[in-house]
Amino acid sequence: MVGNVAVGGDAPISVQSMTNTETRDVDATVAQIRQLEAAGADIVRVSVPGMDAAEAFGMIRQQVKVPLVADIHFDHRIALRVAELGVDCLRINPGNIGSAKKIREVVNCAKDKNIPIRIGVNAGSLSKELLRKYREPCADAMIESAKRNIDVLDRLDFQNYKLSMKSSDVFMTIAAYRGIASQIEQPLHLGITEAGGLRSGTVKSAAGLGLLLMEGIGDTIRISLAADPVEEIKVGFDLLKSLHLRSKGIHFIACPSCSRQNFDVISTINELERRVEDIITPLDVAIIGCIVNGPGEAKEADVGLTGASPNNLIYVEGKPDHKVDNENLLDELERMVREKVAKKLADEQS
Numbered sequence: 001m002v003g004n005v006a007v008g009g010d011a012p013i014s015v016q017s018m019t020n021t022e023t024r025d026v027d028a029t030v031a032q033i034r035q036l037e038a039a040g041a042d043i044v045r046v047s048v049p050g051m052d053a054a055e056a057f058g059m060i061r062q063q064v065k066v067p068l069v070a071d072i073h074f075d076h077r078i079a080l081r082v083a084e085l086g087v088d089c090l091r092i093n094p095g096n097i098g099s100a101k102k103i104r105e106v107v108n109c110a111k112d113k114n115i116p117i118r119i120g121v122n123a124g125s126l127s128k129e130l131l132r133k134y135r136e137p138c139a140d141a142m143i144e145s146a147k148r149n150i151d152v153l154d155r156l157d158f159q160n161y162k163l164s165m166k167s168s169d170v171f172m173t174i175a176a177y178r179g180i181a182s183q184i185e186q187p188l189h190l191g192i193t194e195a196g197g198l199r200s201g202t203v204k205s206a207a208g209l210g211l212l213l214m215e216g217i218g219d220t221i222r223i224s225l226a227a228d229p230v231e232e233i234k235v236g237f238d239l240l241k242s243l244h245l246r247s248k249g250i251h252f253i254a255c256p257s258c259s260r261q262n263f264d265v266i267s268t269i270n271e272l273e274r275r276v277e278d279i280i281t282p283l284d285v286a287i288i289g290c291i292v293n294g295p296g297e298a299k300e301a302d303v304g305l306t307g308a309s310p311n312n313l314i315y316v317e318g319k320p321d322h323k324v325d326n327e328n329l330l331d332e333l334e335r336m337v338r339e340k341v342a343k344k345l346a347d348e349q350s
């Protein structure tokens, strides 16, 4: 459990992101965490680089509901302090905390307070010794690093951990996760680290994480993008939606459009996506420019639109419902989507 969010086993795959504000700037960090919560983040990680940031973390903790992970390196006192202040998970590598005594203190504290630890192996920060042994970062070096950290926790009889094995290389990441997945029972946190900007990072993450998720590997994901962290949450959910692993909000089906289109498909889908961003109820909505593929896709959707001349046709639950002209298209689609969501919610409650 990370706070009230279960990770691993049959729990839904959780989607997380990390703040990129200055943690000591409590207001800015709280504002960003709230944006992430609003986008649906299950868990949020906050970097805590020093003792002053730890105090700020305490103030942040009091102002937000979502479970918080504190990202800590080198200084075990920070871990002890955020544990007192109500952290939900410690992202810490026992190997870089220092002496056995310091590690024991942190682990005992995590045990006492029932706080899980995430061991975060990163190809970019392997120990000098492992780099000498393997000559360069590679999956085997990452696996050995993970096992060394796990051994430290095992010796202290601590099993309440999850593990990440991140590299910016898709192949290395996949090999590292595959290698460790069969060896431990604990949940795996998936990510391609430093994946890139919004577009390139999304593609890289989808390729790597998509493959692992399809193999049943992974319990929580973070899409690392050099972009607004809110985008990481949106991409994370889109990835899970596309693999039918989790549904949240509208799942859009849209054609790429061509000269047969009877309305402007691209501007319609973009504007509709923007208008219904607040909806978290799962719903399939198909926006198709003409009758070549429109009726087929609309039949499978909760709400469908097929372009036709002189009027387009709206489908509800797979059946033709009514016609709409181009001028009223967006307003009508939004109305139908919201109506269908309200009906779905009412059906669920009855």
Ligand code: SF4
Binding pocket: 255, 256, 257, 258, 259, 260, 261, 262, 288, 289, 290, 291, 292, 293, 294
């Ligand atoms: S569904 Fe129609 S408008 Fe859309 S791409 Fe296909 S042929 Fe073109």
